[in-house]
Amino acid sequence: MIADERRSIIWWGWVGDHLDDIWQRTVEHVQLTIIAMLVGCVISFALALLAVRVRWTYRPITRVASILYTIPSIALFALLIPFTGLGILTAEIALVSYTILILVGNTVAGLDAVPESVKEAADGMGYTRWRRLLTVEIPLALPTIIAGIRVAAVTVIGLVTIAALIGIGGYGALINDGLHRNFPTPIVIGATLSICLALLVDGGLAIAQRLLTPWRRGQ
Amino acid sequence: MNVIRGTIEFLTTGSNWTGEHGILARGWAHIWISFVAVMISASAAIPAAVWLAHKRLAPTLSVAMVNLGRAIPSFAIIALVFPLSIRYGFGLGFWPTCVALVALGIPPMFTNAYAGVVETQQNIVEAASGIGMTGTQVLRKVELPAAVPLMMTGVRVSGVQIVATATLGALVGYECLGTYIVAGLARGPTGRPEVLAGALLVAALALTVDLFLDRLERTLTPWRRRLR
Numbered sequence: 118m119i120a121d122e123r124r125s126i127i128w129w130g131w132v133g134d135h136l137d138d139i140w141q142r143t144v145e146h147v148q149l150t151i152i153a154m155l156v157g158c159v160i161s162f163a164l165a166l167l168a169v170r171v172r173w174t175y176r177p178i179t180r181v182a183s184i185l186y187t188i189p190s191i192a193l194f195a196l197l198i199p200f201t202g203l204g205i206l207t208a209e210i211a212l213v214s215y216t217i218l219i220l221v222g223n224t225v226a227g228l229d230a231v232p233e234s235v236k237e238a239a240d241g242m243g244y245t246r247w248r249r250l251l252t253v254e255i256p257l258a259l260p261t262i263i264a265g266i267r268v269a270a271v272t273v274i275g276l277v278t279i280a281a282l283i284g285i286g287g288y289g290a291l292i293n294d295g296l297h298r299n300f301p302t303p304i305v306i307g308a309t310l311s312i313c314l315a316l317l318v319d320g321g322l323a324i325a326q327r328l329l330t331p332w333r334r335g336q
Numbered sequence: 337m338n339v340i341r342g343t344i345e346f347l348t349t350g351s352n353w354t355g356e357h358g359i360l361a362r363g364w365a366h367i368w369i370s371f372v373a374v375m376i377s378a379s380a381a382i383p384a385a386v387w388l389a390h391k392r393l394a395p396t397l398s399v400a401m402v403n404l405g406r407a408i409p410s411f412a413i414i415a416l417v418f419p420l421s422i423r424y425g426f427g428l429g430f431w432p433t434c435v436a437l438v439a440l441g442i443p444p445m446f447t448n449a450y451a452g453v454v455e456t457q458q459n460i461v462e463a464a465s466g467i468g469m470t471g472t473q474v475l476r477k478v479e480l481p482a483a484v485p486l487m488m489t490g491v492r493v494s495g496v497q498i499v500a501t502a503t504l505g506a507l508v509g510y511e512c513l514g515t516y517i518v519a520g521l522a523r524g525p526t527g528r529p530e531v532l533a534g535a536l537l538v539a540a541l542a543l544t545v546d547l548f549l550d551r552l553e554r555t556l557t558p559w560r561r562r563l564r
Binding site (some may be wrong): 124184187188189190191192193195196198199268271272274275276278279281282283288289292293295296299300301304305307308311312314318319 | 339340355379403404407408409411412413415416418419422423444496499500501503504507509514517518520521528531532534535536538539543546
């Protein structure tokens with residue numbers, strides 16, 4: 118009887134007994150994602166501003182970012198282990214590096230799309246460069262920037278599962294556990310919750326974008 | 337940095353490259369499973385996408401595909417397919433990995449092929465119908481050629497993802513370049529040079545495939561050269 122339940126696709130009894138564990142994994146997964154997104158946003162926005170101000174830096178920045186993006190995640194984790202060890206730092210460096218291409222690309226595209234006439238109007242009203250950037254250009258670029266944040270967040274949530282292979286928690290730890298014991302239930306739970314989290318965050322950011330850009334709602 | 341010295345030694349030892357478990361054999365296995373997965377995903381995704389797009393059916397499916405494709409972790413697919421594959425007699429290694437790679441490869445190919453056909457300029461389609469082409473002729477002679485560039489983009493995006501993810505096949509017993517990483521990690525600190533060597537090989541292969549597919553895309557769609 119127990120053997121049959123172990124082999125079934127999902128064994129609810131196990132889920133009931135391990136709710137604490139599942140919650141713990143959820144907290145870890147969310148923490149890893151939030152850290153990666155915050156650091157990724159800070160680095161990417163700085164690079165995007167540099168690329169907009171000093172135009173020739175745009176190509177080298179995206180070139181390096183796209184090489185980082187192409188390196189498979191498990192390989193990037195493995196490449197970092199000799200230097201940063203098995204730990205959160207290794208996972209975060211790899212996760213952050215995947216956000217940069219998407220975030221820089223969208224931020225630069227958003228800022229570039231601000232009409233010249235709008236910028237001139239701001240200059241005409243005596244705005245300084247920084248005030249123009251913060252109160253005119255960034256708000257107008259916000260929909261494109263948030264679209265980038267959505268893609269990056271969904272990507273990071275999926276990649277965090279792979280961090281389990283270097284011993285970091287999150288839903289990947291559940292998947293890894295099930296894989297090693299040939300026991301499908303934790304795999305199904307880990308995969309389903311990871312997908313749900315990704316869709317939830319994607320939806321949440323879409324709503325945030327609508328709330329932050331009320332002037333676009335009529336369109 | 338003993339690890340780096342160890343890695344260089346690992347990569348420059350001839351016997352590590354040859355033989356049944358050598359770098360060349362594993363690299364070939366890595367490329368082979370990726371190739372099979374790309375072929376299966378392309379033959380499943382592209383005809384379906386082209387037909388649905390020609391009929392202007394299921395536009396939301398195409399958008400949902402991208403989101404879902406991004407949200408589903410490939411590690412989870414491999415892990416999920418693994419117990420099923422053993423239960424239904426497909427065994428370890430090749431098939432669980434290949435199924436996961438196909439699942440991963442389908443969304444970008446589908447979405448790009450769909451967009452390619454749907455975004456064919458409406459006036460061109462109308463002109464084609466106007467000169468008396470049937471629906472099938474419009475599809476074959478107008479919409480398909482117009483969709484080729486985006487289809488190739490889909491194949492490139494999928495292909496790079498598939499090669500990258502084939503690495504994870506090592507977790508379910510498929511011997512490929514990922515095996516160096518997985519086996520090395522399992523051996524603890526003494527396995528570090530092997531891990532680093534495997535990572536370098538996988539990274540080099542992924543970047544090479546990206547470059548190769550980018551060239552292929554340009555060669556097959558010469559009329560797009562001016563637009564880049």
